Amino acid sequence: MSTKKPAAPKSELAGTDTLDRNNTNSKLESLEHFRSDATGQALRTNQGVKVADNQNTLKAGARGPSLLEDFIMREKITHFDHERIPERIVHARGTGAHGYFQTYENHSALTKAGFLRDPAKKTPVFVRFSTVQGPRGSGDTVRDVRGFAVKFYTDEGVYDLVGNNMPVFFIQDAIKFPDFVHAVKPEPHNEIPTGGSAHDTFWDFVSLQPESAHMVIWAMSDRAIPKSLRSMQGFGVHTFRMINADGKSRFVKFHWRPTAGTCSLVWDEAQKLAGKDTDYHRRDLWESIEMGDYPEWELGVQVVEEENEHAFDFDILDPTKIIPEEIVPITPLGKMVLNRNPDNFFAETEQVAFCPGHIVPGIDFSNDPLLQGRLFSYTDTQISRLGGPNFHEIPINRPVIPIHNGQRDAQHRTTIDKGRAAYEPNSIDGGWPKETPPAAEDGGFESYYERIDANKVRQRSESFGDHFSQARLFFNSMSDHEKEHIIAAYSFELGKVEREFIRARQVNEILANIDLELAKRVAQNLGLPAPKAGTVDVPKTSLDRSPALSQANLLPADIKTRKVAILAADGVDGAAIDAMKKALKAEGAHAKLLGPTSAPVKTADGKSLAVDASMEGMPSIAFDAVFVPGGAASIQALSGDGVALHYVLEAYKHLKAIALHGEAKQLLDVLKLEADAGLIVGADAKSFKAFFAAIGQHRVWEREPKAKAVPA
Numbered sequence: 252m253s254t255k256k257p258a259a260p261k262s263e264l265a266g267t268d269t270l271d272r273n274n275t276n277s278k279l280e281s282l283e284h285f286r287s288d289a290t291g292q293a294l295r296t297n298q299g300v301k302v303a304d305n306q307n308t309l310k311a312g313a314r315g316p317s318l319l320e321d322f323i324m325r326e327k328i329t330h331f332d333h334e335r336i337p338e339r340i341v342h343a344r345g346t347g348a349h350g351y352f353q354t355y356e357n358h359s360a361l362t363k364a365g366f367l368r369d370p371a372k373k374t375p376v377f378v379r380f381s382t383v384q385g386p387r388g389s390g391d392t393v394r395d396v397r398g399f400a401v402k403f404y405t406d407e408g409v410y411d412l413v414g415n416n417m418p419v420f421f422i423q424d425a426i427k428f429p430d431f432v433h434a435v436k437p438e439p440h441n442e443i444p445t446g447g448s449a450h451d452t453f454w455d456f457v458s459l460q461p462e463s464a465h466m467v468i469w470a471m472s473d474r475a476i477p478k479s480l481r482s483m484q485g486f487g488v489h490t491f492r493m494i495n496a497d498g499k500s501r502f503v504k505f506h507w508r509p510t511a512g513t514c515s516l517v518w519d520e521a522q523k524l525a526g527k528d529t530d531y532h533r534r535d536l537w538e539s540i541e542m543g544d545y546p547e548w549e550l551g552v553q554v555v556e557e558e559n560e561h562a563f564d565f566d567i568l569d570p571t572k573i574i575p576e577e578i579v580p581i582t583p584l585g586k587m588v589l590n591r592n593p594d595n596f597f598a599e600t601e602q603v604a605f606c607p608g609h610i611v612p613g614i615d616f617s618n619d620p621l622l623q624g625r626l627f628s629y630t631d632t633q634i635s636r637l638g639g640p641n642f643h644e645i646p647i648n649r650p651v652i653p654i655h656n657g658q659r660d661a662q663h664r665t666t667i668d669k670g671r672a673a674y675e676p677n678s679i680d681g682g683w684p685k686e687t688p689p690a691a692e693d694g695g696f697e698s699y700y701e702r703i704d705a706n707k708v709r710q711r712s713e714s715f716g717d718h719f720s721q722a723r724l725f726f727n728s729m730s731d732h733e734k735e736h737i738i739a740a741y742s743f744e745l746g747k748v749e750r751e752f753i754r755a756r757q758v759n760e761i762l763a764n765i766d767l768e769l770a771k772r773v774a775q776n777l778g779l780p781a782p783k784a785g786t787v788d789v790p791k792t793s794l795d796r797s798p799a800l801s802q803a804n805l806l807p808a809d810i811k812t813r814k815v816a817i818l819a820a821d822g823v824d825g826a827a828i829d830a831m832k833k834a835l836k837a838e839g840a841h842a843k844l845l846g847p848t849s850a851p852v853k854t855a856d857g858k859s860l861a862v863d864a865s866m867e868g869m870p871s872i873a874f875d876a877v878f879v880p881g882g883a884a885s886i887q888a889l890s891g892d893g894v895a896l897h898y899v900l901e902a903y904k905h906l907k908a909i910a911l912h913g914e915a916k917q918l919l920d921v922l923k924l925e926a927d928a929g930l931i932v933g934a935d936a937k938s939f940k941a942f943f944a945a946i947g948q949h950r951v952w953e954r955e956p957k958a959k960a961v962p963a
Contacts, residue, residue, distance in 0.1 A: 296326055304709040308426045308620050312705025313712035314568060317425070317623035324426045328624060331429035332632040338387050339636065341432055342398045344446075345381030346480070346533035347600040348540055350589035352376050352403060352550070358584060361501065361554065362493040364613030365693070366405040367584060375404040376587060377647060379603055380480045380536070383415075384435050385446030390525035391532035392516060393446040394475045394740065399485030399507060400605045401587070404651045407693070411609040412505060413629070417474055418486035420570045421463040423715050425624015431456060431463075446525075449747035458757040461718040461787075464765060465571050468722045471740035473515035473733060473802060478949075479535045481546040481812070482511045484805075489607075489622040490567045492615040492699055493552070500699050502555040502567060502617060504574055506581050507548040512807035514949045518739065520872050520905045527870055537592055542841075544812045545590045551581035564792045565721065566714035570621040572721055576799040599647045604633040612689070615699045639663050655684035719764040719789045726766050728800040732952045738769060742776035755779055760786050803952075810946045811839035816874040816902075818866065818895060820847055822884020825854030827912045831878050834939050840946070842878075845869055847892055855882045866894050871902040876946045881913020890921050903930065904958045908945035910938065924961075927954050 294302045302323060309321035317324070334340055351373040358367045366374040381398035382389065397416040402409060421431050434456035435448050444450055448470065457463040469475070477483040487505030494500045516524070524531045539546060553574050555567060565572040593599040606629035607622060616622060633642045639662030642648060654666070657673040672680040687695035729737065741762065745754045754777050762770035764785040771781040798804050815835055817828055832842045846852045846862040853859055863869070871877060877899060879889070889895040900922055902909055910931045911918055919926065926932050929951030931942045945951060 296323055297330070298326075305426065307424050307709045307711050308624060309707060309709050310618075310620065310623075310705075311703045311707060313708060313710050314566070314618055314714070315703055315705045316618045317620055318707065319627075324624065325627065327426060327429055328628050329631055331432070332628055333635040337636055339381075340632070341383050342379075342381035342400075343387045344385055344389050344391070345379045345398065345600060346536055347377060347379040347593060347603065348536060348546075348589040349591040349593065350376050350378065350545070350587060352401075352585055352587045354585035355583060360495060361552075361582075362613035363496040364405070364410070364493070364611055365407050366403055366410070366611075367613070372406075374406075375651065376589075377402045377404075377599070377603060378587075378589060379600060379605070380483070380532070382446065384437075384448060389446035390529045392476060392521040392524040394448065394470070394518075394521070394744075395446065396470060396475065397477060397480070397483060399483070401485075401507075402603065402605060402609075402648075405611055406652060407611040408652065409609050409648070409650045410611045410614065411605045411607060412487055413605045413607050413625075414485055414487045414505065414507075416477065416483045416485055417466065417469045418488060418504075418506075418573045419466050419469065419721075420488055420621060421457065421466040422460065422621060423462050423569055423571055423711065424620040425622075425628065427460070428621070428624065428628070431460075444747075449744040451748050451750055451753060454745060454748050454757055455750070455753050458753055458761055461761060461764075462571050462715075464718050464761050465722040465725065467761075468725055468737065468765065471737050471744065472725075472729070473736055475740075476516045476518065476521040477532075478514045478516050479511075480532050481536065481539060482509055482514050484508060484513050485548065489570055489619045490555075490617040491622075492617060493554075494613055494615055494699055498700070500557055500615070502557070502560065503552040504567075504579075506551045506553070507587070508551065508581075510547045510549065510807065511812060512949070513802050513805035515802060517905050517950070518736070518743075523870075524872050527872065531873070536589075539812060540589060540592050545588050547589075548587045549583055550585050550587060551583045553579040553581055555579060561714075564790065565717065566712065568617055568619045568712075569715045570619055571715075571718070575724070575794050575797040577794060577797055598645075602637065602642075602645050603647045604637060604642045604645070606630050606633065610696075612694065612696050637663075641665070717790050719785075719787065720792045722765045723789060724792065724794060724797060725800055726769060727795060728797045730801050730803040730952075732955055733801060733803065734769075735955075738772045738776070741769075741773045745773065745777055751779075758782060764789055806947065806949055808947075809839065810875075810943055813840040813875040813946050814873070815840060815842045815876045815878055815946070816869065816871065816898075817842055817844045817878045817880065818889060818898060819844060819852050819860070819862070819880060819882075820885040820888035820892070820895075821853045822855050822888070823852060823860075823882040824880045824885070824913055825856060825858055825860065827880035827882075828854075828860070831880065831910075831912075831939070834943075838943060840943075843869060843874070847888070847895065852885075855884065866898050871898050871907070872905065874902070874907070875949075876908040876910070876942070877902045878910045878942070879912065879915040879918065881915050883914050886914040886917055889915075890917065896922060900924075900961060903954070904961045906950035906952065906954050906958060908942055908948075908951065910942040912938075925957075927951060929954060 294305055308317045308324045310317050353373050354367045354370055356370055379400045382395045384395050399416050400413045402411050434452045437443055438450055438452055457467050485507030490502050492500050493503045608626040634640055641661055641663045644665045657675055659668055659673045670680040689695050689697035748754050758770050758774045758779055759782045763782040764787050774781045835842045843863040845864055845866045849865045851859045851861050908929045916932050929945040931938050
């Protein structure tokens with residue numbers, strides 16, 4: 252007997268189809284209720300309250316501290332802090348390392364912070380470097396700001412100095428941070444681009460926010476494509492306070508200066524590295540530490556006496572402003588050395604939690620409105636990202652001293668608290684733990700006694716109103732090649748913007764107020780009419796140029812840790828390789844021998860040399876310079892090898908030092924190149940010195956105009 256179900260009548264099937272279709276339409280229509288179009292609508296809070304001012308946090312006076320009662324700012328930032336799980340919303344891609352900080356001397360006249368008073372003390376640190384825009388899977392060498400966050404495990408508690416590799420920021424008030432990040436993140440409709448700012452929403456926002464002009468020009472400079480994390484400056488960005496044991500307060504700006512010098516990739520190199528080695532920066536940091544080339548930075552501060560707070564033609568509380576070093580020099584405090592890689596990336600680098608509010612006695616805050624918002628935002632973010640308020644119990648976040656308070660329970664609690672009193676004061680547990688009076692030796696934390704007498708307002712201080720003079724100062728301070736790179740960067744990024752009116756607004760209303768020639772050059776590259784004048788009167792300032800801002804003036808005095816590729820094939824001059832390796836080792840630099848394949852090469856006298864990699868396996872973009880030793884058979888083989896020829900051409904195009912030894916001079920004719928200050932032809936120790944001098948200059952900038960015409 253058949254069990255096949257009989258077919259339903261045609262009319263029944265039709266009815267069913269109609270019912271399903273109607274149900275589907277009904278569901279689609281019901282979903283429309285959740286679609287939102289903001290066109291013509293008022294800006295409101297999540298509770299439906301109309302917002303009168305979305306530009307400024309509520310403060311006690313225009314230059315006063317931000318107020319916790321600002322429910323609009325807190326709602327906005329709270330929502331923003333919890334928009335992503337589990338990776339960080341910004342600074343998602345990062346790498347880290349352990350090390351120590353050691354003060355040069357007792358700085359007790361400046362601060363009572365213990366880690367800055369004992370030169371014999373090595374304070375453990377953990378440092379996390381990161382990009383801002385992209386997710387964890389994005390590339391290391393994209394054009395972006397880099398995070399530079401340091402966790403000091405001091406004897407007085409954890410101190411986090413959470414900064415960037417640029418000394419200013421895009422916005423002046425924390426209430427605008429969610430807006431900025433929403434704008435710079437990938438476009439919401441297609442999640443493109445990953446790890447970059449070359450798109451409409453970013454440029455729409457910054458072209459409408461003149462306060463961003465200074466930071467944007469930093470982001471369009473070579474600073475946004477650092478050569479390595481080891482060759483990157485760091486900044487605290489905000490103005491902080493340091494307070495000594497007598498209660499004397501001074502304003503300070505924090506600076507990290509790498510001993511390896513400050514230098515960058517060139518744009519073509521950065522793009523190629525993003526494809527060939529996505530992990531280039533983290534790999535370089537890891538390998539340097541493993542080899543014993545421990546990265547080192549000097550920590551310094553610019554110190555401003557309280558009575559000089561208003562002595563400048565800018566506001567020191569404005570996070571879009573620097574204090575030029577020519578006006579306030581940097582006072583060196585100590586050095587930081589990174590000497591140990593993490594044992595587990597997730598447990599340490601991914602779970603480390605920084606917060607600008609983690610400070611110790613002797614360090615305090617200013618009323619910078621961006622800093623004030625960060626003090627709330629970071630802790631709030633960590634609660635979401637790390638699963639609750641006990642993120643301080645994760646080993647990488649734990650202080651090196653015991654923690655005792657009435658904070659108990661909650662998700663992921665690992666401490667087993669003894670005693671019955673989870674409150675203070677108490678008598679059940681003898682009153683413990685107890686407060687420590689600030690006047691005592693190693694006293695408790697005491698906020699700076701600052702008088703506040705002001706109205707509650709939502710407004711920006713008039714002293715924050717100049718948005719272009721320091722952007723102009725930055726551009727004027729650049730070398731010629733740095734200016735050309737900035738022009739090229741603006742042209743590239745704005746060239747990716749689909750809406751012409753956004754391009755035009757950035758050129759006419761932002762760039763023209765920074766530098767008219769900059770605006771005209773970018774306009775020409777975009778096919779836009781050149782602006783004839785700026786749109787605002789930019790105040791004249793006391794400083795026209797600051798040499799300290801140019802990376803051309805921040806190179807090291809040696810070539811320590813630099814990497815040189817040695818290209819060889821069978822028949823190579825082994826003595827030349829030995830001589831170069833010995834000379835590089837004496838300078839603290841490193842050499843890698845590369846062959847046509849990973850197989851050993853034979854020298855002209857028949858010896859076998861193991862190679863470190865093939866030329867394809869370690870491309871020229873992974874090195875600072877290239878050396879080609881002689882040997883007739885080797886040069887004949889390399890001259891017919893497209894990979895080898897491309898290797899030299901690419902290094903030439905990226906303005907790197909190249910040394911050709913003996914018969915390798917023939918490559919000049921093969922590649923149609925001319926010797927220059929960085930393309931050295933010779934065979935003796937004297938030529939090695941010239942080669943090393945060229946490496947020390949980082950790039951052969953005078954070659955750049957010619958190199959643009961070289962295909963690679």
